[in-house]
Amino acid sequence: MDITPDREERFHDEWAASVDVEQIPVDESFQACTAPECRWIARQLGDVAGRRVLDLGCGMGEAAVYFAKLGADVTAADLSSGMLGVVQRLAARHNASVRTAKCCATDTALPDAAFDVVYAGNLLHHVEVEPTLREVHRILKPGGVFVCWDPLKHNPLINIYRRLASGVRTEEEHPLAMKEIRAFRRIFRNVRYECFWLLAQWIFLRFFLIERVSPNRQRYWKKIITEHRRLEPIYRRWARLDEWVLRALPFLKRYCWNVAVVCEK
Secondary structure: OOOOHHHHHHHHHHHHHOOOHHHOOOOHHHHOOOOHHHHHHHHHHOOOOOOEEEEEOOOOOHHHHHHHHOOOEEEEEEOOHHHHHHHHHHHHHOOOOEEEEEOEOOEOOOOOOOEEEEEEEOOHHHOOHHHHHHHHHHHEEEEEEEEEEEEEOOOHHHHHHHHHOHHHOOOOOOOEOHHHHHHHHHHOEEEEEEEEOOHHHHHHHHHHHHOOOOOOOOOHHHHHHHOHHHHHHHHHHHHHHHHHHHHHOHHHHHHOOEEEEEEEO
16 A cells, blocks of 8 residues: 555644544543453553653544553654644643654654653554554664554455545555554564454444434544443443454454554564
């Protein structure tokens, strides 16, 4: 896939111009029942107080501000100046201290071995994966941890959704294949991953078929966080079933919506 950084930057600058920081959920992005990827990542990281954390491809900065509120020394990095402006306003709203850096994920220009943790939420499917992993490895301290989550490419339902939601994504986006976990193992050690949202994807069908929510008017992956209280009863039922199914039939993990990965330098 030929990645076009200028197009990605323009797209995210335009998105940033429409964002109301008052409506950005910070704690919920890591604590809501409908954020299983980030809850799993938070458990893997443990206490981040005092650690140097980079939120790479930070977007609106939910993770950067969340980690800063927990006492981490946080830098938020993104290709989009507009999104970095959103991060600064969001941090101010939460009385959090977050530095920002405008850069490309494959060539950050950040110092070698500068961070204890690099977090990348929903980033890798926007960039060249292996060059980004190598850049993350360079800027991590020895023993440092890289955590990330992204959508998978194998699920037919998600692929249909992506075609319907063409107005809220860029053409170059490329969900991960399970085989790309091999790239993590070539570069990092102690690579672990978990997959989320198999049968629980019924919630997205519900949005489309029953609630008639246009995927080009509302981003479903944001809606599940902002409406987590309303969705909690139905999500928990499906999540319990997913846990049982994926434990019994692990080969079905490739058909989940998202994969989260944690690994070490």
